[in-house]
Amino acid sequence: MSKPRKPKGRPVSGWLILDKPFDFGSTEAVAKIKWLLKAQKAGHAGTLDPLASGMLPIALGDATKTVPYVMDGRKIYEFTVSWGEERTTDDLEGEVTQSSDTRPSAEAIRAILGEYTGVIQQIPPQFSAIKIAGERAYDLAREGEVVEIPSREVEIHRLTLIGCPDENTAEFEVECGKGTYVRALARDFGRQLGCYGHISGLRRTFVAPFGEDDMVPLADLVALEKIEDETERLAALDAFLIDTGEALSSLPQIVINDDQAHRLRMGNPIILRGRDAPVEADEAYATARGKLVAIGEIGGGEFRPKRVFGG
Incomplete structure (x- = not known):
């Protein structure tokens, strides 16, 4: 062997x-x-x-x-939309599919932002990693196929127009949830404003935590x-x-001793004592000496490990 x-x-x-x-x-x-x-x-x-x-x-x-x-986790993006052209990829990389001489005012842009805030329906771009019948949409798009991608629910927590450097561009900041396509926002803004648009600059500044x-x-x-x-x-x-462990800051934390850490790493539950011990939690994490030991669930006065981490 x-x-x-x-x-x-x-x-x-x-x-x-x-x-x-x-x-x-x-x-x-x-x-x-x-x-x-x-x-x-x-x-x-x-x-x-x-x-x-x-x-x-x-x-x-x-x-x-x-x-x-x-x-x-939530994400924050700063992005620039260039008006006047819609592109196959909804960014600078794609070919132009629609064009317009119309340019929106800052007031017109601000007037529509409320419609893109909260829980909304969004159709992902043709060039995206969404799977259609088992294949990535971008693979189908590269082969010249136009596929029907169903809309899906995404959440936009905050959407702000930062400024308009000139009549051809607008700068935004968005705080959004998982699965949001910023390129799709640019596409949809342009269509609604009657001028078409695509992303010409995109920077992610925050991924919780x-x-x-x-x-x-x-x-x-x-x-x-x-x-x-x-x-x-x-x-x-x-x-x-x-x-x-910093990745888990949104979950309840329990601090344990070395003996308890050993039990968890062996896959065994531990008993939680003390008035401040969490009573129930679908997910929580345990640390010992400031280091992550396990992710698990809390119930019946116990912490039961689901995933354990090295010492």
């Missing part, structure tokens, strides 16, 4: 909040970070298009188990490659990591 392969790389865990540069793909960015930190495992929480910049939360090691909690202060420019990380001593270089890179 052959021995199981030893994973390549270091068992490093945590979140690195990358400030992804323009014209750099999300998958490419994850591969770069994984290579720089010599990590065994890496993934991201929410794709950013190559033509978009800004926050790309990258999970390393055990942090990949917490990706769904970040994917579900991470903020702008957490972001690290890729150039700052790449600059550390000049450190010849590998131990020193990796230590400098590790200093940018955020603890895995």
Whole structure:
């Protein structure tokens, strides 16, 4: 019997909040970070298009188990809409499909924003990762197919017109929930205003629970490659990591001792004592010595682990 392969790389865990540069793909960015930190495992929480910049939360090691909690978080985008053209991709990359000489006033733009706030129905772009009969919409679109993508419910918490630098462009900020396509907002604004429109600039500045202060420019990380001593270089890179448990700040937390942590890591429940102990929770997380031990459920005076994390 052959021995199981030893994973390549270091068992490093945590979140690195990358400030992804323009014209750099999300998958490419994850591969770069994984290579720089010599990590065994890496993934991201929410794709950013190559033509978009800004926050790309990258999970390393055990942090990949917490990706769904970040994917579900609120997001904030700053975006620019160029009026006068609708494009196949709803951004600068696509071909022009409709054009107009009409240009909206700031007052006309503000007048429609309320219709895009709250829980709304949105049709994703033709070039999107939505699956149609088992295939990605963007694959079908690249083959020239026009597919009917059903509308779906998304939530827009806040939508603001920041300004109009000139008659051809408008700048916005949006705070939205999971699954919202900002490119679709630009498309729909343009259609309703009778002028057509597409995204010409997009930057993500927030993915709950991470903020702008957490972001690290890729150039700052790449600059550390000049450190010849590998131990020193990796230590400098590790200093940018955020603890895995930070991704779970929206869940109830329980603080436990070392003995309880050992029981949870063995897959066993622990008894919760004390007046301040949570009574019921579908999901909560346990920490010991400031480190994440497990995600689980609370009921009947017990914390029952669903996912456990290394010491």
